[in-house]
Amino acid sequence: MVHDRRKPPRQRQWLQCVWSGSIVILGRRGFSVLTILAEHKSGPDNRRILGLCALAAIWLIVCAFPDVIFLRASLSNANVVNITYDQQKKVRLFAERENRTTYDGLTDPGGAAFQSEPGIQFVRRSFHDGQSIYWNPYSATGAYGPETLVDIKTSPLSIITALLGGSDGAFHAVFLFLNLIAVFCLLVLLTIEFRLSLIAALAGGVTYLLNGYYIANMGSNVSQTWLYFPVLTLALVSFARRPSALKIVGISCGTGLTLATTFLPTTILTMATALLVGAAASIGHSIPRERGPGSIFRTAGVLIAGQLGGVALALLTLAIVYLPIFEALKYMGTGDFYAKRVFFPTNLFNLISLFTPKHAFESYVPATPQLSQMRGNFAFHQGIIGALIATQIARPWPVFQKTILIPLCVVLFVLIARVYGLAGVSSVVNAIPVIGSLGEQYVWISIGLIFTIVVAFGLQALLESGVRVIPLLVGAAVIAGAFAYTTLVWGKENIKYPLYLGVTLALIEAGVALIILRRTRTAPIIVALSLVLLSWGELTFDVNHYRPVRYDRFLDPAPFIGVLQKQGGLHRIASYGQPGVPPEYGSAYGLYQIGSMNFQLFPRYEDLFNRLILPNPAQRWQTFATLVLAPDADFLNLRGLDFLGVRFLVLPTTYVRLRHFVAESRWKTIYEDAKFTIVENPDPLPRALIVHQVSEGHQTPLDIDRSLREVATSDDPVFIAEARASGILGSRAEPPGQPEPAEITRYDHTKVEISATLSQKGVLVLNDAWHPNWKVWVDGEERHLGLVNQAFRGVLLDPGKHVVEMRYAPRTFLIGKIFSGIGLAVLLCLVLFRRWIDPRLAALIGGAGNGASAQVRRAG
Structure with a gap:
């Protein structure tokens, strides 16, 4: 259902009235409060400010997500991608252009749709069933758990949503709550710690919630650390002002929230940005005028060491997560993979997209091949009004604020130069380990976070000290010049939305006019408030308001999913084409699959899958194992599917040729609707079976044209030696009848038990992915777990009845639990013994906390 633009539904009319009323209330009731705070310059009652920050945070969340809160609009990327269900209702609060889709304005919804959101459901199922999350048997015949990194199984959003039942409602409640906490901490950081007015903080809050990087990646696995930056930064800066044991615990908690979100590129950049602000605050709080440079650096060094101690303590507490991750990175050679990546910048043609995504074209909307080549990589907009406000920081500042702003502005310039490929800067950044290998799309998280703080400082400067005309005109000239350049190069014949041109010019003119108005006798508060509202209006205009309505696709799946779930058993499914049951959705639905769309797919299995199932490279999707891109065809390797333990094959009804091919085989149709057909393998290979011959070689029995039920292949030296000693290597002995x-x-x-009875020596083959961390015991005695059939597990057995037990755990898991326990114990000690620790910490700092506080008051 798409709401009619010409006659808004009653619910939407009501919401617009409420929203307009809130702005009126802010203008009438809130004006006096904002005026008092705007004029405040000395240490106020922090409780009062905390209360106002809480109210302001709630107001910002309501203004940023009204359709989500009141109209059930969805921020779930799985709902946007909409793989398994096509009766999708849609909603929009504001009018949108014709042919707008839910994809527009998003850069990579598939990352969450195929990875992190199914990962939440896997965690939910694991918690409900009392299972470990450190091995995922539903993905690619067995895959990593948290070590996969990209599906962020241990992120706060994943864990809390899973604990609350994993519903779509729970996902949105947790997501909005985390946004609320983030905005509240940001406002507290800007008002109490940086001594800015609430209006300036509101400008930062609007930018934080609605800037291009966040709204283009909202809910995605790449951007979740965005939510925890304010929490960590507040803890770091608060510690720098007045160190205490509890604040070290706060730093550890903020770091833990960030690091638990294991999408490493943006996690690393978020941590680096927060630590930069924290270090700058430590230096700024260590510069009382009566002290010399040596004393300043000593005090700042101790403060920074304390901050890093809190970070290290969080890493220690998260050892149970990160030691297995580092172990997996080494085993998979992931560091080498990242080191080989080449950085692709965006182009000067796309400079205007740094400010607005709607100008001569829409920068996030799928475009023509010509435009894609001209624009280069994505540029995430930060706002025209925000950029004009940011120009106002060019003025003298008190020492503390100056110490914050200088490194932030320098780093912001370097990062923007980096993403636009400025030669000198890029060559330097490329030489930095780890950072130099991070993709352009990830660098934007640091740009957006720093820009948020700079905008707040810019509005405070305008509010207190008046307009700085030259920086304003230079900024306006850069924006207008970029706009003109892009528009002229793109050509008027290619411009589809002339309205966007007018909006861009109007925003530049309105922003400049409002800021210059500050030179008159007009109350500064009116100018500041107008800029905040205009910034909100601009960034809201840039949002794609065409969103799907919330739908519980995981807990209330489509009918064909229910058919597969009811079949039960340990056999696997394969889904051909799209839509269907894409890889990782089995993790959500409790269905064993042969595919994976996660990072760190085991190389042996990837090679096996591609050779037997997808021999045509054009049908593969990057480094994933998936049939999503496979077209309709006259042949499918059914023996290969049987080898992987497939019992059910899901086919789109539109794949007429493939359905005809399967119909002529022994596979039988068991379900059919308007979209999908499910066919069943009448005699699938058992998950566990006994064979009595071993053939030496890297490939599978299918590759040597042998029966899967008679022979196992292996190139595992230890296993081959055991098979030779047992007399079954290459043997043609008569198998049992x-x-x-x-x-x-x-x-x-992480634990499998098998009962096996043999009349002669043989091999127990388990058709699950092999990994060196899987161990096997036969009748209580540890044995060698062989690598058989290229990617699976096998163990040699003597004649007789046996109980075979296989267990999995990362090799670092035990030491990780010990380190995590130590970390938790240290945190507990910091809380319990804080009254003993705090005086000694103050003595170590040398009174810098009190001196810095006095300096801040003088600077105010």
Whole structure:
């Protein structure tokens, strides 16, 4: 259902009235409060400011997400991508252009739709069933848990949503709550710690919630650390002002929230940005006028060491997560993979997109090949009004604020130069380990976070000291020049939305006019408030308001998913084409799959999958194992699917040729609707089976044209030696007349028990992914777990009845638990013994906390 633009539904009319009323209330009731805070210059009652920050944070969240709060609009990327359900309702609060889609304005919704949101459901299922999350049997015949990094199974959003039941409502409630906490901490940081007015802080809050990087990646796995930056930065800066044991705990908590979100590129950049602000605050609080440079650096060094101690303590507490991650990175050679990445900048043609995404074209909307080549990589807009406000920081500042602003502005310039490929800057950044390998799309998180703080300082400067005309005109000239350049190069014949041109010019003119108005006798508060509202209006205009309505696709799946779930058992499914059951959705629905769309896919399995299932490279999707891109065809390797343990194959009804091919095989149709057909393998290969011959070689029995039920292949030297000693390597001995039983009696994520009975020596083959951290015990005695059939597990067994037990745990898991326990114990000690620690900490600082506080009061 798409709401009619010409006659808004009653609910939407009501919401618009409420929204307009809130602005009127702000203008009438809130004006006096904002005026008092705008004029305040000395240490106020912090409780009063905290209360106002809380109210302001709630107001900002309501203004940023009214359709989500009141109209059930969805921020779920799985709802946007909409793989398994097509009866999708849509909603919009404001009018949008024709042919607008829910994809527009988003850069990579698939990252969350295929990775982090199914990952939440995997965590939910694991918690509900009392299972470990450190092995995922539903993905690619077995895959990593938190070590996959990109699906961020341990992020706060994932864990809390999973604990609350994993519903779509729970996801949105948690997401909005985390946004509320983030905005509240940001406002407290800007008002109490940086001594800015609430109006200046509101300008930063608007930029924080509605800037291009965040709204283009909202809810995605790449941007979740955005939510925890204000929490961590507030803790770091507060510690620099007045160190205490509890604030070290606060730093550890903020760091823990950030690092638990294991999408490493943006996690690293968010941590680096927060630590930069924290270090600058430490230096700024260490410069009382009566002290010399040596004393300043000593005090700042101790403060920074304390901040880093809190970060280290968080890393220690998260050892149970990060030691397995580092172990997996080494095993998979991930560092080498990242080191080989080449940085692709955006182009000067796309400079205007730094300020607005709607100008001569829409920078986030899928465009023509010509435009994609001209614009280069994405540029995430930060706002025209925000940029004009930011120009006002060019003035003398008190020492503390200056110490904050100088490094932030320098780094902001370097990062923008980096993403636009400025030669000298890029060559220097490329030489920095780790940072030099991070993609352009990730660098923007630091740009957006720093810009948020700079905008708040800019409005405070305008409010207190008046306009600085030259920086304002230079900024306006850069924006207008970029706009003119892009428009002329793109050509008027290519411009589809002339309205955007007018809006861009109007925003530049209105912003300049409002700021210059500050030179008159007009009350500064009116100018400041007008700029905040104009910034909100601009950034709201840039948002794509065409959103899907919330739908519980994971807890209330489409009918064909229910059919697969009811079949039960340990056999796997394969989904051909799109839509269907894409890889990782099995993790959400409890269906075992042969595909993966996660990072760190085991190389042996990836090679096996591509060779047997997708021999045509044009049908593959990067480094994933998926049939999503596979077209309709006259042939599918059904023996290969059987080898991978597939019992059910999901086909789109539009794939007529492939359905005809399957119909002529022994596979039978068990379900059909308007979109999907499910066919069943009548005799699928068991998950566990006994064979009595081993063939030496890297490839599978299919590659050597042998029966999967008679022989296992292996190139594992230890396993080959054992098979040779047992006399079954290359043997053509007569197998038993009947298949010998191998019954899986327990199948947990990290523990499998199998009962097997053999009449002669053989191999128990478990059709699950092999990994060196899987260990095996036969009748209580540890044995070698062989690598068989290129990517699976096998163990040699003597004649007789046996109980085979396989267990998985990262090798660093035990020491990780010990370190995490130590970290938690240290945090507890900091809380319990804070009254003993705080005086000694103050003595170590040398009174810098009190001196710095006095200096800040003088500077105010």
